[in-house]
Amino acid sequence: MEIVRRIRSGNIRAAARLLRDIDDRIPSAHDALRELYPYTGKAHVVGITGSPGVGKSTLVDGLTVRFRKDGLTVGILAIDPTSPFTGGAILGDRIRMQRHFPDDGVFIRSLATRGQFGGLTRSTNDMISVLDAMGKDVILVETVGVGQDEVEIVNSAHTTVLVTVPGLGDDVQALKSGILEIGNILVVNKADREGAEKTASQLRGLVDMRKIGGNGDGWNPVIVKTDAHRGMGMEELYSAICGHRDFLLRSGREEWNEMARQRAKRQLMEALREEAVKAILNRMEDRGKPLDALLDEVVERRTDPYSLASEIVSEKLCNGR
């Protein structure tokens, strides 16, 4: 497949087109993804997540420069809850592209969240695969928010960096945020602000609590204070990220391989969900019994969504119950 060959040779235009097709959910994209998959699994995927306004983009840009200094190629996926209406993602790309232009070692792409259920997670994993197959050494995935989908996304990362800032109840919210559980590195950005040390020590307290609770992967989350705009703490953050990668790769790559397995399982489950529903809906269409026709029964409370779903599924599956 021509596009596959070009993407593997690092062709930015080809990769950009495939990423757009994935984002627009164009079916042909799946064929390309199938052929690219064998060439994936090499990159170090780093998730950078946190609430809006904590300075993730600046951190990502700073890290990119640092990775380049070591001669590592970098792919960046900025997951951006931008609506088609505001169109900010594309704009964001243009602005950020320029900063690293014409460095071919850096490829950045923003992904606007689609309204589709769970679409974000699926698309993100697919896009990570594309950058991976492109041969990027490091893939930085920047995600906004503390929602379920963000948790799913960082689950796809080898290393997760949770970014917060002093104040605005964010430190308290961090406590409430399940995402803290999966942060391998905890960053207090805008550390020039008042309360930075307080936030850092609160995080230290949480890390100690977790040790007692025993999340037991043998890694103790590192806390780093940064001021991304001034470049402060970036070297420490960089070392922490490399340190976690080394941790995963030590002792026969056990952790690394287990993560690869978990990620493959998630991708398979997501593909399975999508394929199963697609196949069922197609068959309903073919039989002249589209979903919308049955919907009225639910709206008028003659049945309920759960019973109807079971009926449809068991009818479509061989010797279904």
Place this chain on the structure above:
Amino acid sequence: MEIVRRIRSGNIRAAARLLRDIDDRIPSAHDALRELYPYTGKAHVVGITGSPGVGKSTLVDGLTVRFRKDGLTVGILAIDPTSPFTGGAILGDRIRMQRHFPDDGVFIRSLATRGQFGGLTRSTNDMISVLDAMGKDVILVETVGVGQDEVEIVNSAHTTVLVTVPGLGDDVQALKSGILEIGNILVVNKADREGAEKTASQLRGLVDMRKIGGNGDGWNPVIVKTDAHRGMGMEELYSAICGHRDFLLRSGREEWNEMARQRAKRQLMEALREEAVKAILNRMEDRGKPLDALLDEVVERRTDPYSLASEIVSEKLCNGR
């Protein structure tokens, strides 16, 4: 079914138990949901969403008091990305329960997000159904963040209140947040803070942009400045919410009914996804070919998740392609 009868009679203990079963994904909960569904569809579902720390809980509590003043019963679902580890959701319930205790007209429950893919949306819709069947006149759904799941959740609401605060780039982030598209009422909370008017006018600008862009549901988002702690602006917010409900119910309830249809469709699609995958996985188990056994082929790149998913699905569906 005993639990169904008790929930319909407004029994808080029975409702709390079912909600817990839903949250814990205990299968028997589905039977109760099936029986409750015919009694749903009456409540006015109001989504209250925004970034962490903007003061959603305080607004929800204030609105609850106001609705009670009109003799309306209120159900509250606080969607809280709390991990099982921190256990904050239950704590939050206890603290907040006390405030309205012993008012039987108010039922509040926090829902901790589960790691399961898309689990949050499904659980939330189910929980809304329970409170609806309980006979609550108004259901307030409080969600944190601007992630995909939050968008899905507010899609289940008749009226969506988007909460922001002055500063911390939140006003800029609002532009980038697709969720703004679906905010029927835009609240600038903590309006005593500097920059409140600036944020409000930025939102006004966005609303005007949207009018030009034409989101065309005939409703022009209302912008309200509040200071929930001092109770400032709560009456305006309350009127805006009632105003939007009246808008939906005017001219033969067209908008209201269309929303009911859309929500039923989402519930059906979610149930379909869940049932389809569950049935397929069960059949694989029965055939002694569990998913994990096939997973190695993906991990070792002998196949890819997409091809394997298609194979599995077409094999499980009658005369699959």
